[in-house]
Amino acid sequence: MAAPSRKAQMYVLLGGASTSVGALSLTGWLARSTGDFNVMGWYANYIIPIGPILVGLVAGSGYGIASWIRGVKITRGLLAAVLLLQCATYAYAQFDEYRTFAPAYEDGTPVPFTTYYDFVTRSIAFQSGAKEGKPLGAIGYGVRFLELLGFVFGAVFAPIVLKSKPYCERCSRYMKTRAVALVPAGLPPKQFKKEEYEAAEAYRKEQQTAFARGRGEAQGLLAAVLAGRMEEAHRLCAAAPVRKEIRQLTGRVAIDLSRCPSCSGGLLLARVFSGQGKDLRIESIGTVPLAPVAVRVLQPA
Numbered sequence: 001m002a003a004p005s006r007k008a009q010m011y012v013l014l015g016g017a018s019t020s021v022g023a024l025s026l027t028g029w030l031a032r033s034t035g036d037f038n039v040m041g042w043y044a045n046y047i048i049p050i051g052p053i054l055v056g057l058v059a060g061s062g063y064g065i066a067s068w069i070r071g072v073k074i075t076r077g078l079l080a081a082v083l084l085l086q087c088a089t090y091a092y093a094q095f096d097e098y099r100t101f102a103p104a105y106e107d108g109t110p111v112p113f114t115t116y117y118d119f120v121t122r123s124i125a126f127q128s129g130a131k132e133g134k135p136l137g138a139i140g141y142g143v144r145f146l147e148l149l150g151f152v153f154g155a156v157f158a159p160i161v162l163k164s165k166p167y168c169e170r171c172s173r174y175m176k177t178r179a180v181a182l183v184p185a186g187l188p189p190k191q192f193k194k195e196e197y198e199a200a201e202a203y204r205k206e207q208q209t210a211f212a213r214g215r216g217e218a219q220g221l222l223a224a225v226l227a228g229r230m231e232e233a234h235r236l237c238a239a240a241p242v243r244k245e246i247r248q249l250t251g252r253v254a255i256d257l258s259r260c261p262s263c264s265g266g267l268l269l270a271r272v273f274s275g276q277g278k279d280l281r282i283e284s285i286g287t288v289p290l291a292p293v294a295v296r297v298l299q300p301a
C-alpha cells in the first residue's frame with residue numbers, strides 16, 4: 001500500500017488547523033462579546049461535554065473535508081498527528097483565553113498562566129436552573145479533562161468515519177458506495193407467549209433455515225463474481241432487490257458496490273445484518289475486488 005505523500009498529509013493537517021483556529025476564534029469571540037456565553041462549558045447530564053464535542057466537530061471538520069477533497073487516505077499515523085494537533089490547539093485556546101484576559105495582581109504584576117489556570121479550573125461550578133452551584137475544587141480538573149476529551153473526539157470523528165470508507169489505492173480517491181441487493185435471511189419478527197412453546201420452537205427453526213439460506217445465496221453471489229461468472233452474478237443481484245420490508249426481517253444480507261470515480265474499478269461487499277435496534281449485529285462475509293467491466297455489470301440503473 002502506498003502511503004499518502006508528505007505534501008498530501010500536510011494539506012489535511014493544514015485544513016484541520018484552519019478550521020480549528022476558526023472555531024476557537026469564534027467561541028472566544030462569543031465568550032468575550034457576550035460575557036458568559038461559553039459554548040465549551042455546555043454539559044448534558046453534568047458529565048457529557050456537549051459543548052466541547054460540538055466545537056471539536058467544527059474545529060476538526062477541516063481534516064475530513066481536506067482528505068475527502070484531496071483523496072488522502074487516513075492512516076494511523078495521520079490520525080495520530082490529528083490527535084496531537086488537536087491537543088495542542090486546545091492548549092493554545094486556553095493560553096489565548098489567559099492572554100486576552102491578562103490577569104494581574106493589585107500591584108500590577110501579571111498573574112502567571114499556571115496560577116490563573118489552576119484558579120479558574122478550581123472555581124468551575126455547575127449551574128442548574130437559576131441556582132449557581134458550589135466551586136468544584138480539584139474535581140474541576142476532571143471537568144477540564146472531559147472538555148479536552150470531547151474536543152479531541154469531535155475533531156477525530158470525521159477522519160475516523162473516512163478511515164472506514166472504501167478507498168482506491170491506485171487513484172488515491174475515496175470510492176462511492178451504493179446498495180445493489182438485499183438478500184432476505186430471516187423472518188418477520190414475532191413475539192410468543194410462554195405457553196406457545198412449540199410454536200416458538202418451530203419459528204426459531206424456520207428462522208435458522210432462512211438465515212442459512214440467505215447467507216448461502218450471498219456467498220454464491222460472491223463466488224460467482226470471484227469466478228468471473230458476471231451474468232449469473234447480475235441475475236442473483238436482480239433477484240434480491242433492495243426493499244424496505246426486507247430490512248424488517250430478523251436477518252438480511254446487504255450487498256454493496258463501491259466504485260472509484262476515477263478508474264471505475266471497485267469492490268463488492270457483503271454484510272450480514274441480524275436483529276434490530278440495539279440488538280443489531282453486523283458481520284462482513286466477504287469483499288471482492290472488481291474490474292471496471294464487472295462494476296458496470298453490477299451497477300444499479
Ligand SMILES: [Zn+2]
Nearest residue numbers: 168171260263
Ligand atoms: Zn481508482
